[in-house]
Amino acid sequence: MSSRTEVRRSTDRRPATWFAAALALLACCLLAGPAHAKTAEFSDESKACLKCHEKPDIAAKKLEDGKTLSMHIRGADYLAAQHVEQDCTDCHSDLDDKTHGKVSTPLASRRALMESMQETCRDCHKKRQKLYDDGLHAALVKQGSDKAPLCANCHDAHYQASVKLLEPIDKTSCAACHDKVFAAYKADVHGLARVAKGKDSPICADCHQSHDNKAASLGDGQKDTCLKCHKDSADKHAQWLPNTALHFEAISCVTCHSPDAKRRVNLRLYDSATDTQLREKAGVPQFVQRVKAEDVANVGLTEADLDSLLEQFGNEGGTKRKVFLRGRLEVQSGVEAHQLAPKDKALKACDACHRLGSAAFESVVLSIASADGRPLRHAVQNQVLGSVTAFDSVRGFYALGSTRIKLLDWLLGLAVAGSIAGCLAHMTARRLTRGLRERRAAASNTGRENP
Template sequence: MTGTKFYADVITGATLALVVMVVLGVTSLTARAAERAVSKATQQCLDCHSVKGLEKKLANGETLALHVDGAAFAKSAHNLLGCAVCHADATLENHPPVKKKIASVRENSLAMQKVCSSCHADQFKEHEGSIHAALLREGNPVAPVCTDCHNPHAAVPKASYDVASGAPCSKCHGSVFEAYAGSVHGQARKQGRVEAPVCSTCHSAHDVKAAAGGEKIKDNCHACHSGALPAHQNWLPNAALHLKTISCAACHAPGVKRRVDLRLYDSAAQKRIAEKEGVPQFEMRARAIDTEGKGLNAIALQSLLREFSRDGMEGKAILRGRLEVDSGVEAHQLADKAKAVGQCETCHRAGSDPFQRVTISIAGPDGRLVRYGAQQEVLSSATSIDSIGGFYVIGGTRIKLLDMLVALALLVGVGVPIVHLTLGWLSRRYAKKIGGREDS
């Protein structure tokens, strides 16, 4: 850290910090925080607070830890700030014995994190726009505040992701971390390959968005795997379409369950239909139509679409299909390419596994999808052509009429030697190329 950068940070962030430092007589700002001992004033606070086990009983019965690791603080980026910048209300004069009323550990965290924004406005702003902050605003008791991911008394530099423990994300996303740790990416990272992604590479650290929300994560995949699209084009016809409608994990996470998710779209705006803030309709409507509670059938699905079409949108409510893994955890079980699904028949055959589970979904207010189960027949019923005509898999979803249309289109396609583009031919060619690999 250079002196100039430090000044810039503090002046733009909080003049308060500067004032405090001047008062404390911090002269050599070029000295690295890591090499500094703590100031005299800080030491006075630490005289009591570095005592292990120091704690305070709160009114609600919880205990608030009051211990601060002095050595870690001395090494941290916040050492130069001293204690008073963030704890203006705690001075040697007023405490103890003056006792501050603190309702609960969580309330304390929520109140205390506000201090971070004065110096780290950028991170604060990004965090404000995240799903985590949206959950906080809704009163979610386990959504993370700054100090869930950062120890304010041991603020460490950027490369702080802990490969072994998955901190800071694993504390709350344990099963995702386990899946990630066993994946190609987690394994590469364990071997010290820093070019492999960690949680925040794909989701970002502060501007975390709903995962199924958009194409942003996929763009990230392509940014690192720029050779992926051409590599798939070698064996997969219309690879761009396959990569668009099938999630990467559906082929690259071996042994996972897959499903088809049909997402509600506005046909004119070409955008996902989202629940209106404060008036969730989707589940209510679906439940009302699904009288037997077995999941929506083709006819029920049509009336659901009609109801949404009437909501005053530009176009009609239509469905877009996406083949994906059954759970967000499984999206992380990526394995090396030798285990990937490449057999056309995995999908392009009657009764194929991925098409046995179907969900209908809409974007919820925070971007997360709200799903409702549908019966498998919606993929094969003639009634569905109108609603899901934009998504079909030759042989897989078995909308017979569409299969015929596709076969026809393939046969009569103009300008392209498309007659050869039959599934059988491609399958054989591919099987030869990869030596008939087992499908997982």
């Protein structure tokens, strides 16, 4: 550690010696091997702590929540871990020398101890802490959640192995809390490929980030993440799926790739000026109040209710904004989002969706992003999709209910008929729907066009 810093400092002062210094460092590394392989030892300071804490029979501390916390620290395991070079007091700096270990002090819970230690990590890991502070988990902690993770939930301060070691995959820190999602992931294409083929296949943090994580379904959800690895997806899907860009926008990837999932149409409130999902302001929860006021009998929102809500959300503090609904076909639960199957099981049949009364369109919800980004939802009566006047607000999704179903039947006939189906269907669709699309665009005038 310190030798590394010194080398860096001396190069700042004398650039000419940079190369020599680098060589010397390289030689050091080669001779000494990995820094932690040298026989590590505790400092005298730390030894003093371990005089008591390494005793296997040190009494567990009684906590105020009724549980107990082991006070035993395994010295050898500590020396084999990442904080080998840190003294106990680098993190535990606030112990009272005079009374510590002699007078018992009250402690509410293990969580309370973790909370009291949270800021010490910042001293040495500023970058990670900053990322974490910007993430959803930290936002939940700030809101008062005692379930959302602190640093010490995901990292074992005493026995942390390298974060690069994630095999077996059960070691991923996320599994402890998101156990149902983990169980699904473990058995899906990515989990299985991770075990069989290693790190090219994503694990939790590869899709969601470890520190600055966000609500999973915000905006386009994980679409861009998927496309980062599956780069040629748009081209490959275009071979059989007309209007691929529109389908990718209107359907989350997992909707087709999690074949047994229950699906639903999510009508999301969007601000047309910024083209972003509407978010509730922190501390001003309007969504729940407003939908309840519209849907007093709790039977699902009607078209008139939706119109009224668009009006209300469009009128913010005296200024007007254009708010519209963007439909998205998605799976109903977080578990189903992690049950991706091999490609031959994916949803391909056009009439799974383009058919009157398709199961995928039976469940409809209205949603807004809460202040932390996670969705708030309320049920909508599914007839809304089929109504002609919902045109403007519900954008494309009316097509799947009824109005143009005849037209699509005809279109799909074509698609099945010939080998040039894909192109033809696409071209025909565009020609046949041009009038409608133009009318829609003119009617809504929200500035967003179908691709």
